């Protein structure tokens with residue numbers, strides 16, 4: 001979170017393996033659930049490779065109220081650009097951990113869970129202080145593991161989660177509203193703390 005000129009900026013990062021559906025989820029949300037009045041830019045801004053995959057990140061700022069903003073970023077999942085993933089963890093408030101539910105992606109997902117905790121450690125972040133929501137994506141496909149199995153295998157059971165399909169938007173609205181609520185709850189917590197410290 002950053003406070004600049006009395007404006008509060010939350011930062012939410014999409015993290016997960018290459019092709020898990022991070023960019024598709026963000027694009028779907030931007031098109032279908034974020035009202036025009038909350039959009040502070042015309043489009044999702046992306047830095048893409050020549051193949052159309054996310055090279056560095058996608059970025060979407062939205063305005064929740066007069067002085068509260070949430071900035072959504074997606075980290076590239078491609079290993080060639082892995083170095084850029086870490087820097088995006090700076091100042092994060094929330095993470096959508098996007099899991100590709102396809103069976104052949106299980107080991108790859110496990111590697112990303114390990115990497116995720118490494119990045120949190122390097123920024124001295126505690127998973128308990130962050131708003132983490134897991135998206136078990138690609139639920140429309142047939143060769144997938146059920147979310148219950150993945151939750152256990154990936155040891156992500158303590159986090160709230162949604163079973164999603166980024167192509168048709170299944171459960172994405174619920175996941176986004178949940179994230180906004182968690183950010184606002186964090187703000188309320190900080191307000192209470194501040195009020196206590198003033199007395």
Ligand SMILES: Nc1nc2c(ncn2[C@@H]2O[C@H](COP(=O)(O)OP(=O)(O)O)[C@@H](O)[C@H]2O)c(=O)[nH]1
Nearest residue numbers: 018019020021022023024137138139165166167
């Ligand atoms: N069937 C299916 N395809 C998906 C889903 N989400 C993403 N995709 C496809 O997977 C590919 C990679 O998605 P993308 O959002 O670019 O992945 P990213 O690398 O995580 O940003 C694209 O062809 C998407 O259309 C999903 O829920 N179901």
Ligand SMILES: [Mg+2]
Nearest residue numbers: 022023053054
């Ligand atoms: Mg992408």
